[in-house]
Amino acid sequence: MQIQPNISLKKYNTFGIDVVASSFVEIKSIAELKSIISAHKDFFILSGGSNLLLTQDIQKLVIHLNIKGIKTIKEHDNHVYIKVNAGENWHEFVLWCIDHGFGGIENMSLIPGNVGTSPIQNIGAYGVELKDTMYELEALEIESGNLVTFSNASCSFGYRNSVFKNELKDKYIITNVTFKLTKEAHNLNSSYGAIQSELEKENIKKPTIKDISNAVIAIRQSKLPDPKEIGNSGSFFKNPVILKHQFRQLQHKFPEAPHYIVSETEVKVPAGWLVEQCGFKGKRYGDAGVHKKQALVLVNYDNATGQEIFELSKKIQKTVFEKFEIQLEAEVNIL
Secondary structure, three states: OOOEEEEEOHHHOOOOOOOEEEEEEEEOOHHHHHHHHHHOOOEEEEOOOOOEEOOOOEEEEEEEEOOOOEEEEEEOOOEEEEEEEOOOEHHHHHHHHHHOOOEOOHHHOOOOOEHHHHHHHOOEEOOEEHHHOEEEEEEEEOOOOOEEEEEOHHHOOEOOEOHHHOOOOOOEEEEEEEEEEEOOOOOOOOOOHHHHHHHHHOOOOOOOHHHHHHHHHHHHHHHOOOOOOOEEEEEOEOOOEEEHHHHHHHHHHOOOOOOEEOOOOEEEOOHHHHHHHOOOOOOEEOOEEEOOOOOOEEEEOOOOOHHHHHHHHHHHHHHHHHHHOOOOOEOOEEO
């Protein structure tokens, strides 16, 4: 464990933003993490860097959380409990589960980032969210240096939300997550039309968890840019959830508006559709832009600054509100 001065964070964030950390350290164990936070009170935790837009240099110690390890902690007839350390890559963990025949997270294939940050955002895709399979997690309380166990219920999960984004923000560092997965009688979710269409294209009538994963990977690769080729952080905005009477007003002006029923009183409207209707899809402003295939994804074509991408996001929010009277909320953390 060695603290290094003036380190570029370009390779540590999927947007590829070139900002500098005044000091930087890579952590590979909980013991190292406890040691470093007891000695430094002003720090920034960096994991996979996939849900992050850096708009400025970081004038504090950047702690790169890189604790690895996956292990089975208990099994029942049709369930297995897998503990995964925070530094494991999310997609690689999904593929590990599929290779071992463990089901429940295959719909979340190819989501960028690391396991440790997945509960903060309650990541999700194609009808499945992290809360559906997360059993518990361990997190280090920054003030005391103690490890605390959180049950699923105590995480207060919501749509792209959790207790760690609200009242416990910046108070805990998640060190590992335990998932309850199926071993045989998998509850496959192919309800999203895109998955079903992909399976039909491959003439798959009785899909396996691997088939579902492959379908999701194919769909995501056809729509979303690879961060290794074009800097991005996946979906930049949350899909807004509005009241039904607001949606009826929207539908009166825009009858073609796509939507999903959330509850008896709420409707979800795809943010990508709103952005596309405002003419931003495929637009480029210097090296910052909106992806040509998915309007929900802001991209860094080469050397855009985080501030340039942030300004573009504000412009999109303003235009969407003026046209639809819907306020888009950033899904990405902006620093």
